[in-house]
Amino acid sequence: MSVSVLGAGAFGTALAITLAERGVTLWARDPDAATAMQKTRENATRLKGIHLPEGLTVTSDLTTACAADTILMAVPMQSTAAFVTENADLLRGKKLVACSKGVDLTSLRGPTAILAEVTRAPAIITGPSFAIDIARGLPTALTLACKNPILGEELQETLSSATIRLYRSTDPVGAELGGALKNVIAIAAGAVMGAGLGESARAALITRGFAEMMRIAGPLGAIPETLMGLSGFGDLTLTCTSPTSRNYAYGFALGQGADYDPTITVEGAATARAVARLARDKDIEMPITSVVAALVEGRLDVSQGMQTLLSRPLKEEI
Template sequence: MSIAVLGAGAFGTALAVSLARKGPVTLWARGAEQVHEMAESRENARRLPGVKLPETLTVTSDIETALSAETLLLAMPMQQMAGFLQAHAEALAGKTLVSCAKGIDLATGQGPTGLIRAHVAGARAAVLTGPSFAADIARGLPTALTLACTDHSEELQAELSTPTLRLYRTTDTTGAELGGALKNVYAIAAGTVIGAGLGESARAALMTRSFAEMQRIALALGARPETLSGLSGFGDLVLTCTSAQSRNFRLGRAIGSGEGFDPSITVEGVATAKALDRLARERGIETPIAAMVRALTEEKIGVSEAMQSLLARPLKEE
């Protein structure tokens, strides 16, 4: 099968590089200037510097060329996905569409597979998610991810696996996409804890209670508990809550320390916190940490107030 990666950010480029080590892959970027730079230098210096693009990787800004592939990896920000799917619905019809985005659509409250099914006729919707940083994948460091698809996905699993990128499959698309989306919210909280100097014990407690919230939300929305305990849930939570490579963690650390943060950097957890808090209120699901993250990112409360609010909650059984 032919493969194209749509989106030449760090993660999309890393996936394209990894897959191109097996065979031909197309990487699509919006800007012709960026494509020209990458084609000339054989490097995505803007997003993934220091990583050479294999000769088997073709870079293009021609969307029609990219959409001719049979399997398309959608490596774009979650809040841009619905518009992209609507704009190219006819060309995408009947294709295998693998979302690499982690988030919840603000306008509809849907995850990526819901958007794919809503906008593209006959598409096979899948999710690729889990604990991974672009630089690790691109450098060929061992990485394991979850591939979620409701149908029999052994063929797709083999197609997208590489010697250093190991995929585990599941049919629980709801659990996989929720795990990948929700952990971003809690990574902001973990970063805030560290930025505010509250200590490692506080971070451990925060991560544990965050995982309880993730499970509570996901199960209420129809996910399977074992999915949240796997790579796309617990695994991704651990990675993003403990590493400064995570943009969500870095934003939280900036909030906690009172430092500025580059507004041009996409931080999916901000929009997800808003969507999640709204969804939880509608469903009557208790999510105090997510609510505090939304309030912090919207500058409605300060770090000290958020901490006191969480610590003052009634004592309960674990």
């Protein structure tokens, strides 16, 4: 099975590094960046100081990259739909594995629903993993979800490595929702810490955030228990407690009233807005998500957001 990774950001590059032993092609859209990476054996913008092994070939030629039979899609969520539409002929019928986390703001779909336009059983790899940890060869456990159990097993075999342990699931919707929703809660957790509201408040937000994740999972077609695994609870734990997370760091900056570099990928910002709309459409209570959407849109500041959450009517803990 030949493998390519599309998208030479931090995560795409890290995944390609782990697959280099078996041979892998990494596609970067910028020809100059691709040439520089191929020559210097480094992705200096996203993973400075990490060596790109010999088995990894970088190209900016999408046709060459899409000649592989298995393709990992690591372009950011909000660019995925347009990318798939533009390149449908190259992607059609391939074994496609989503690697992004989020919900498309225009269509309110997750990555596997978008990939389903061009392939029958899209898979997803998701779970607690910082690109830098994967690139350094630190041990990581992730979920590989695919509705087709035979293809899921094949992809699990192909994409596991000495340091990446993949657990199988047949619930891609649940797996992708876990990855998408945890970023929203991580923004809230960062905001609470940035505003100095304390670790107890953060623990409350993580727990009540997880309750929101579980509440919307079923109505969106997921098996709620999937979110108790690596792709949901696991990634929620990592992202809400680490300043390495861009979503947490963005929230932290909001909490401090500080600026945040808008060129940094923060998937939870658009996803909060998308999920708040889904929750409204389906009449599902998601107060933390709604507050994060309001923070991102500048309709509330952190102190008003916290006041909104604390002034809600008292209720049972379910």
